[in-house]
Amino acid sequence: MSSFLIEPIYDSAIVAVMVSLIVAAVLVLVTPPTENRFHRRCLIALRGLAAFILMLALFRPGLVQTDTRPADATLVVAVDTSRSMTFPDDERGDRWTHQQQAWRELASGIAALDESMSVRLLGYDKTATALDDASPTALDTITPKGDLTDLASAATATIAAAQGQPLAGVVLMGDGTQTAPIAGAGAERIAQTLKTWGVPLWTVPIGPAGGQSANRDVGIDALPESFSLFAKNEFEVNFQVQLRGLAGTEVPLRLLWIDEQGKETVAAERRVIAEKASEVKGMTIQVIAPDPGVYRLNVEVAPQSGEWVTSNNTQTAFVNVREGGGRILYLEGTARMEQTYLRAALRRFPDLDLTYQWIPSDTASRWPVGMRDWFQKGKFDIYIIGDLDADAIGRKQLEQLAQTVSEGAGLVMLGGYHNYDAGGYANSPLADVLPIKLDASRRIDIASDRGASVRQQIEGPITMNLARAHPITDLGGSDPAKIWASLPPLPGANRFVGPKVAPGVQVLLETPEKDPLLVVGEYGQGRTAAIAFDSTWRWWREGQSEVYRRFWRQVALWLLSRQEDSGDRIVIELDSRRFANEDQTEFRARFTSLAPEPSAEPSPEPWIAEVIDANQQVTVITDTAKSTQAGGQSMSGKIPELAPGYYRLRIQPENEKSNLKAETLAFQVIDQSREMVMPVADPGYLRQLAEITQEHGGGAFSFEQIDQLVQRIADRRQQAEAPVVEKHTLGDDPLSGWLLFVVFAGALSTEWTLRRRWGLV
Incomplete structure (x- = not known):
């Protein structure tokens, strides 16, 4: 809707009218001093134009346009980029595939809405990161790699992503499972803040909820890291079997000896029957130690139907079997x-x-x-x-x-x-x-x-x-x-x-x-x-x-009728021989002599610390600390970050002609990510977060209901429409102001120039 208005100077129409009358009187009473009609008409026309421009400036006419449209705002979308999104969702695909589908449909749908709403896309796992690309294909080149999920961090980041603009709403996608420790306010507190601001929270839960079929898992735990045994002696192997979602199921279990050449020998076999939906069974199995040598003792259970996480189905102990004892x-x-x-x-x-x-x-x-x-x-x-x-x-x-x-x-x-x-x-x-x-x-x-x-x-x-x-x-x-x-x-x-x-x-x-x-x-x-x-x-x-x-x-x-080997040797110690890949595990190596001279000074010689993987690839550890004391020399350092697998730490003299022999100690790097041991999604939690802002239009939608979410966002934007008044007054902007000035000054200048040319000055 459009309308005209005037805004006289000093907000007084009387002043504008009086000045206009004076200008008109001057224009009528003071005529050009010439008898030439053409000259007279030209000069009066120029004076009239200047007077008209002056009257326009006095009354300041304008045009008012009134319209209704949504105010500028930002829609923030946060997507889960943690590793748990690689778990299956249903027979049609995994969680990440369904989240990609949800984002493509959402991005395409909101692109057709008003231009006053900008979209910001975030990826979150342990922390949240803004993604520069917010196109429908933005997730096609991303691989979920996060080791933890922090929904509180994601919710907090959505508020910061608006960068001072009003929030049109927040869309939170993911499986809803919180695996990172909560350091500050939880996601519920952030949802309450959005409710206070009147901002809707829309969630898109992805992944099945926990249940008898979706929560099936069997794992081995509490197996000692190492054993020192004597050949052919009987000893006890104690460990725990964790059973979840397998009530009434008989689970086969076996113990394997694995020698340094990788040859496997079955040490014992058992069957474990789950009596409850979730229980932990303590196991004690008598085993006969094999021939002298270095072994791995694997305790493993067969993967069960519907079991998503199988990395915990096996646990390893390192065994050193000696002759006699x-x-x-x-x-x-x-x-x-x-x-x-x-x-x-x-x-x-x-x-x-x-x-x-x-x-x-x-x-x-x-x-x-x-x-x-x-x-x-x-x-x-x-x-x-x-x-x-x-x-x-x-x-x-x-x-x-x-x-x-x-x-x-x-x-x-x-x-x-x-x-x-x-x-x-x-x-x-x-x-x-x-x-x-x-x-x-x-x-x-x-x-x-x-x-x-x-x-x-x-x-x-x-x-x-x-x-x-x-x-x-x-x-x-x-x-x-x-x-x-x-x-x-x-x-x-x-x-x-x-x-x-x-x-x-x-x-x-x-x-x-x-x-x-x-x-x-x-x-x-x-x-x-x-x-x-x-x-x-x-x-x-x-x-x-x-x-x-x-x-x-x-x-x-x-x-015991045995003789001791009195030679010097290197002793290696590890903080742990089975540790997660993100742990900082330290090692120590020291020289020990079973026959030290009390007054002898140590004879230090350089050592090399190396990590050898299963493919015999050698990685030298360069960041080590070395010291020499009265009892000999020592070395310490940290195991570098390694991929999950079996390794050997080798300490050896740098001098190949040294009397000291190289010593090795086997260890295992395991994938113990909390993200990967909690495969069950928590869609109920995301629904609860959305319900906190329900009175402002918040709600939960499945990845197959994105069209409904787009419609909800559109409805919310219509509710946010407000009257927008645009007023254009003559002289307020530089263009019209300069135009009036140029015309006014041009008319007076032309009139003065003509009078001079015609000899009327």
């Missing part, structure tokens, strides 16, 4: 410092399996303590008896222990106040087993004064002298006797009656006064040792931890 039973009566350090030292070696049993003296009223079947042949390979009275074990069980030692087990007794003679072993079956003489008259009752036992001790400090070279006492170096003499002195030791005179009995360590401190011998097919001291832990405390570990390991290996 030793199982140690450590019986202790007094909780001394020696037992603390000795247990820590022996448990560090993977081929030594230690079982510790404490029998405190305040339980003497219940002695002897039942030891179950621990003294039977084959149950343990080595028996360590600490400061423990013979009555705590009992004669019958000691007879069984003596028989087991005679059949090949090892026995070692440590120093203490309540063992040997004082502990009643002189009248026990172990009197014939131990390699030293025992005196029954030195028996001390467990409840008697400790002073009597002290009188059977050698007072310290005691320097240890090497009496005979032996695998137990070989601490390395060119002069073992010097090394023993340099160790911290003992604060005390048991005073033995003396060693037995029998084949195989040897005194290995003694005091400067020739009192025996370490005596070894044989009994039947077994080996025995009598140690007079219980304070070697002081070596560890004073910086000789490697000497401590070596000594006690050599004691154990000699009792």
Whole structure:
């Protein structure tokens, strides 16, 4: 609709009329001074034109146009670009395909609407990113790669994307599953904000809701990362089977040995029956260790019909199987410092399996303590008896222990106040087993004064002298006797009656006064040792931890009739041997020598850290830290980001002629993305978000209802129409203003020029 108006100067029509009358009077009364009619008419016409222009400027006529149309606004569309969109939606395609279809139809539909609405397209996963292209084909070149989905981040970004313009509405597409931790306000808070502003939220849920058929999954969990085993030993494999949506279904399960050449051998097979819609079953399966070597132990379940995620159907443990090994039973009566350090030292070696049993003296009223079947042949390979009275074990069980030692087990007794003679072993079956003489008259009752036992001790400090070279006492170096003499002195030791005179009995360590401190011998097919001291832990405390570990390991290996490889080697440690590809896993490698010279300086040499994949491709780790200490050199670093798969970490000397051998440690990189272990969509959540803005036209639409969504957007735009008034007043814009000025000035200038030419000036 159009109309005319006038806007006189000073908003006063009276002033404009009066000035117009004055101008007209001047035009009538002041005529050109000439008798020539033509000249007169020309001059009056020019003056009249100038007067007319002046009157137009006084009254300022204008044209008003009134129309109704939607105000300028922005429609923001956010699409899900996380990896979960690659999951199936139905038999016609996956979620990403259906989202592409939804966007194409939406972009084509809103393109036909009014030009006052701009469209901004966002892609979101863990964060939201604006997409420069908002054409119908904008998603055709995009691949969903996001590892997490944050709907709150997407909703927040839609508000920021408007860039200060009013929002015509927000369209949120996706499967509705929140997998990223929510750091701030959730998507519900953003929807409430849109409601407060009167902005509709339209959602397009894609993907089936969770149900008995859409939520089927079986997975293996809680399997230990690694095992250290002895060949042909039986051991337990503990793990969990997670079952969801498989009630009443029988699921086959098997354990596989996989050697370094990739050969598979079935270790065990079972069947698991799901009793509930969702449950976790704990499993324990007895397995026999294979021949010595390095293996992977896979626990796997067969993929089930309708199961979308199969990456969790298998879990791997790394297994190092050694030839032989030793199982140690450590019986202790007094909780001394020696037992603390000795247990820590022996448990560090993977081929030594230690079982510790404490029998405190305040339980003497219940002695002897039942030891179950621990003294039977084959149950343990080595028996360590600490400061423990013979009555705590009992004669019958000691007879069984003596028989087991005679059949090949090892026995070692440590120093203490309540063992040997004082502990009643002189009248026990172990009197014939131990390699030293025992005196029954030195028996001390467990409840008697400790002073009597002290009188059977050698007072310290005691320097240890090497009496005979032996695998137990070989601490390395060119002069073992010097090394023993340099160790911290003992604060005390048991005073033995003396060693037995029998084949195989040897005194290995003694005091400067020739009192025996370490005596070894044989009994039947077994080996025995009598140690007079219980304070070697002081070596560890004073910086000789490697000497401590070596000594006690050599004691154990000699009792097992094995010899230790005393060569230097590299030890590799990983934070975890099975970790997700996004984790920052660190490794450490250190030089260890089982025969260190206490005074020797380390001889550092450069090492190389490498990662080897399943195809034998080698990647050198360059970002490492190296250090040299008194005990040797070490290296640390981080495993680089790797694709899921099996790898080996290899540490080797840079010098190929080095005496050190390369060491490798296998590990696995797994895809543990939360996005890919939650395949079920949550369309209900998106519907709830849309319903928050329902009073402003918000709602949820399937990807097949985009035409209805386009119509809803069009209806919403019509409701947003408002009257738009456009007023054009003469002289307000530069064009009309300059036009009036040029005509007015031109008329007066022409009139003055003609008067001068005609001689009227």
